[in-house]
Amino acid sequence: MSQETALQVKNLRVSYMTGDQQVKAVDDVSFSLYPGERLGIVGESGSGKTTLAMALMRLHKPPAYIMGGEAILDGRDILSLGRDQMRQTRWSKLSLIPQGSMNSLNPVIKIKHQMADAIEAHERGWTRGQIAKHIGELLGRVGLPDSVAEMYPHELSGGMKQRVCIALAIILEPSVIIADEPTSALDVVVQRVVMQTLNDVQEQLNAAMIIIGHDMGLMAQSADRLAVMYAGKMVEVSPIASFFKDPQHPYSKLLISSLPSPEEKRELAGIPGSQPSLLDLPSGCAFHPRCPLVVERCTGEIPLLRDFSGDRRAACHLVEEQSS
């Protein structure tokens, strides 16, 4: 792909240091993100999705440490920026819709002040009038009345708070938005509407968006591409349509066969076993103990994430052998 990337992550590694052991929560993850694109990242709890998001914002807290890698945003590696440069980069180029948006707004500060301070922190030189006008306009764009600006978070419903977080995320028109399980705290009906709002504002901005979650249905509706994480590694990255039609990695196949389908009534298949402990990963491919197609090579050699058909990538020896 010759297109300019919005964000390019290369060999990112994040570890948690526990005592004298190093837990690789994000292990050698690379991916590119293009302007206007929505990349879904799915995986079980503990597969490293949120750690990845936090590391990209550089909001990871000890004992988590970035062990290596690059994240190129706007021509610069944000992982090597100084504290103050990183502070300036946050929100103006890279914003976050947090996981627990129910509690992500300060309960004792009015919405308008929580929105205004994001603008003020980045010295855009706007007047108060301009800021107030901008806030009113943003609230309108996410479907909230102007009066919300004067309210406190406890006066809003869960869906409204999430919309405020969306409005907040686009306040400085960033080129990348990271949405960490943006709708997990909402009920299904509100989930759909909020997700639609999020997609709309993202399209208007032509921003790239990373959507983290484990709701495959939501991903199918929103994401353009889907990345599957397993035990800290990306095991498959595919455009959403071909992913659902023809998943390549055995883990992806099992994930899809565990989804209910309205067309055919069948026994839902789970995935046998459970995710391995990151402290004690199996040798070779981390998925091999649960993989129905395991061959001898899987137990000794770690498969790399490789292109296999144009825009698709997978980390599996079998896929590699078939395509070559």
Added chain:
Amino acid sequence: MKQAYFIRRLVMFFVVVILAATLNFIIPRLAPGDPIGAVLEELRARGASTGGDAEDEIVAAYRARFGLDQPVYVQYLRFLTNTLRFDLGYSISYYPQKVEAALLRALPWTVGLLALSTLISFACGSFFGALMAWPRAPASVNRFVPFFMVLSAVPYYLLGLILLYIFAFVMRLLPLGGAYSSGTIPRLDLDFLLDVIRHGMLPALSIVLTSVGFWALGMRGVMVTVLGEDYLTLAEAKGLPDRRIFFGYAMRNALLPQVTALAIALGTVASGAVLVEVVFNYPGIGWLLYNALRSSDYYMVQGVTFCLILTVAVSVLVVDLIYPLLDPRIER
């Protein structure tokens, strides 16, 4: 909604004051001893003539003068109406001085010394406590704050005695006691002010040093919780400067429970510091109470306790009225 809140708080305030006045009436009368008898005892002890044969008549006259000959309920009703008019009666041991006059003379000293030192230690303690929990604070904070925590285990009157010994007795840097040099007349000018500050230094220091640790400890606990909140992560993600996050998001929210504690502390500070005033011979409410208790001066004791309860009630009322401004969630 807002009005209902205000009215409810005001009604509560008056209920507390009347209840307090009632208790205040009952409790001194439960204590053994008779005020007139106590004065007579004291006079006899000094070898003064107590009236000989006419003693009973004199006692009766005094009892009538102070209304002690009336049935209890009459005393009570009279007491209530007088209290509400802030007429607290005559001091028995300083007759014919009025209790409220003595209180008004002592009050500014207590409020000035104790309220000020409490506010100072609240501000310093909360700030240092917040810094202790802040991951990017200078490392030195964690070295000297524990020292204050050790000090908070020392009673302030004891620390007062130690400070008095070192700075006033051995080094002779500061005066031994009182609120101003004897012989000077209280007036509003710089010299007098400096004199008052010199006298207030040691008692204030003993209170501040022993309570900073308490505020710091409380603040650190709340601050740790607040730092783990999602809104702090978002504040940081927004690229806010550290200063704004520390004051506007972390300290701002962690202060809320501290303010409640401050209201109670401000209220009890006057009564709690009786011993400081005694140690430093400071002419405040505590000193007044101490002397009144020693001479069974019913009316003075009642006046002082009423005054103390009033300070608790007033400071709780003030905080109740301010709190909705600090935390908009409280008003419901």
